[in-house]
Amino acid sequence: MPEREPDSTPPRRRSERARTAVLNATAALIEEVPYPRLTIEAIAARAGVGKQTIYRWWPSRGAIVFDSLLERSGGADASLPDSGDLQADLSAFLRASADEMASPSTGAFLRAVTVEILQDDGVAQQYRDRLLTPQRSAVRRRLAVSQDAGMLRDDLDLDVLVECLLGPLVGRWLLGPGPLEVDFADAVVDVALRGAIR
C-alpha cells in the first residue's frame, strides 16, 4: 500500500468536501435507518468526520437534516405554468407535488424534516422561509392572474385558497387514509374551484 500523503488540499476546499460528506451521509442514513437512530454520532461516523466538525457548521441534527433536504430539492424554484386553463395548471402542479411526496425516498426525508419542524422552532422557521413560502407564493401568483382576469370570485382570500389546495395533500400525506395519487390531486382541485354545492 502506498504511504498516505499529507493532505495538501487548501483548507477551504477541505471544508467544502467535509460539508458535502456530512450532507450525503445524512441523506443516506435517512433512507436506511429509523429516524431516532439518526444521531450526530451516526452522521459523523458515516461521513468520516469528527463531531466537532459537524458542530462547527450546524447547531443541531435538525439543521443538518434541513440543509440536506434543501440540497436535494435544489432550492425552491417553484413556478406554475400559465396555459390559460387554471384547473389544468393547478392539477399539473398538485399531481407533481403528490407524486413527489408519495415517493419512498422523498417521503423518508419529509418525515424526518417534519419531526424536526415539530420539535425545533429554528427548523420550522427555515422551512417556512426557504421552501414553503416560495412554493405557496408560486401558486398564489397563478391564482392572482385568474382572479385579475375575473375568473375567480373577488371576495376570495387567495392565501386561504392556496391552503385549500395544498392542505389536503399535507393531511393525506401525514394521516391518510388513502394514497396520494393523481386522482386525489385532481379531485382536490375540482372541489376547491367548483365547490361541492349543486
Place this chain on the structure above:
Amino acid sequence: MPEREPDSTPPRRRSERARTAVLNATAALIEEVPYPRLTIEAIAARAGVGKQTIYRWWPSRGAIVFDSLLERSGGADASLPDSGDLQADLSAFLRASADEMASPSTGAFLRAVTVEILQDDGVAQQYRDRLLTPQRSAVRRRLAVSQDAGMLRDDLDLDVLVECLLGPLVGRWLLGPGPLEVDFADAVVDVALRGAIR
C-alpha cells in the same frame, strides 16, 4: 413519623393506580419539557413507578403518549349537529376543531403524537383507527345527509370532500403560515362548498 405500613391494596387496584400515574405523568411532562427529553426514564421518575412497570403495559414511548391523548380526549365520540344548514353545521365543527388544535396544551399533545405517528407505524395505525376515522366518519355522515337530499353534487366522492375540509386545518396547524382561527375555518368551509370559480 409513622412507620410505613405494608401496601394492602389489592394488586388489581394497585395496577390501575400505577397506570393512571403513568398517564398523568406523561400528560404533565408533555406540557413541561421539550419532547426529546420526554423519555421512559423521565415518565417513570415522575410517576413514581419502575421502568419495568411501564414496559409491562406499553411497548414504547409512543404507545404511552397515545394512550395519554386518548384518555384526555375521552374517546372520540365525534358527531355533528344536523340543523338543516350544512354550511353552519360544518363551520361549527371546524371552528371547534381549530379552536382545540390551537390551544397551547392540546397543541403540545398533538405535536407529541404527530412525532410518534411519523416514526412509529403502530401509533399511526392506532391514531387512524381510534381517533381519525371516527372523526372523519362523523363529518362524512353529515355530508351524506345533504348529498342524499340533493344538495351536494352527485359526482362528488365524500371522502375527498372530508379531506378538503379537514386537510387545510391540518396543514395550517403543522406548517402555518397563519393562525388557526374561526375566520379560517369559515373560509375553508366556504371554498369547499361554494368553490372559487365565479
